[in-house]
Amino acid sequence: VQLVESGGGLVQPGGSLRLSCAASGFAFSTYWMYWVRQAPGKGLEWVSSINTGGTKSYYTDSVKGRFTISRDNAKNTLYLQMNSLKPEDTAHYYCARDSAGQIRGLQGTQVTVSS
Numbered sequence: 504v505q506l507v508e509s510g511g512g513l514v515q516p517g518g519s520l521r522l523s524c525a526a527s528g529f530a531f532s533t534y535w536m537y538w539v540r541q542a543p544g545k546g547l548e549w550v551s552s553i554n555t556g557g558t559k560s561y562y563t564d565s566v567k568g569r570f571t572i573s574r575d576n577a578k579n580t581l582y583l584q585m586n587s588l589k590p591e592d593t594a595h596y597y598c599a600r601d602s603a604g605q606i607r608g609l610q611g612t613q614v615t616v617s618s
Contacts, residue, residue, distance in 0.1 A: 504526075504528045504529050504600065504606055505525075505526070505527045505528045506524055506525070506526055506597075506598050506599070506600070506606075506607060506608035506609075507524065507525045507608055507610070508522060508523070508524045508596060508597060508598055508608045508610065508611050508612040509522070509523050509524075509525075509612055510522040510523050510612055511596060511611075511612030511613045511614045511615075512613075512614070512615070513615045513617065514588055514614070514615070514616055515616070515617070515618050516588060516589060516590060516616055516617075516618055517587055517588065518588050518616070519584070519585060519586045519587075519588065520585045520588065520614060521582060521583070521584050521585070522538070522582065522583040522585065522596055522598075522612055522614075523580055523581070523582055524536075524538075524580065524581040524582070524583075524598030524608065525579065525580055526579045526580065526581065526598070527579060529600070531576060531579040532555060532576035532579075533555055534555065534600055535552055535553065535554055535555060536552070536553055536572075536574060536581045536598060536599070536600065537549065537550075537551065537552050537553075537598065537599040537600070537601065537602050537604070538550040538551045538572060538581075538583045538596060538597070538598055538599070539596075539597050539599050539602075539603075539604035539607060540592075540594035540595065540596045540597070540614075541594055541595045541597070541611075542591075542593060542594040542595075543593075543594075545594075547597075547603070547604045548563065548594075549563060549602050549603075549604070550562070550563055550566060550570065550583070550596070551563070551566065551570060551572040551583065552572070552602060553572045553573065553574055553581070555576075556576075557573060557574045557576070560572045560573075565591070566585075566592070569585065569586050569587045569588075570583060570584065570585050570586070571583070571584040571586075572584075581598050583596070583598075585614070588614075588616045589616060590616045590617060591616075592614060592616050593614060593615050593616050593617070594613075594614060595611045595612070595613050595614075596611055596612050596613075596614055597611040597612075
């Protein structure tokens with residue numbers, strides 16, 4: 504299983520970023536996929552989930568209405584569109600094959616929201 508995240512960066516409050524996750528080594532289209540994050544000094548937090556066909560998605564309350572998860576099964580890629588970013592969204596973001604983040608990308612991508 505290989506999951507490689509990209510798209511993070513430094514953004515001002517209210518800004519947007521789009522994270523991507525390239526998946527390989529498993530049948531991507533047959534798995535629910537997840538985004539999890541880890542803020543400085545805190546544990547892993549589930550952010551969002553998407554079903555195999557991309558027709559159902561779920562979000563933690565703090566990002567509802569601001570984040571959108573999506574997937575392209577033809578490209579084995581998972582996305583997270585993040586709008587109206589807040590300083591409290593600052594964290595290292597990982598894509599994962601389980602909601603606990605036990606099977607996640609090795610590197611993740613850093614999102615820093617700051618003015």
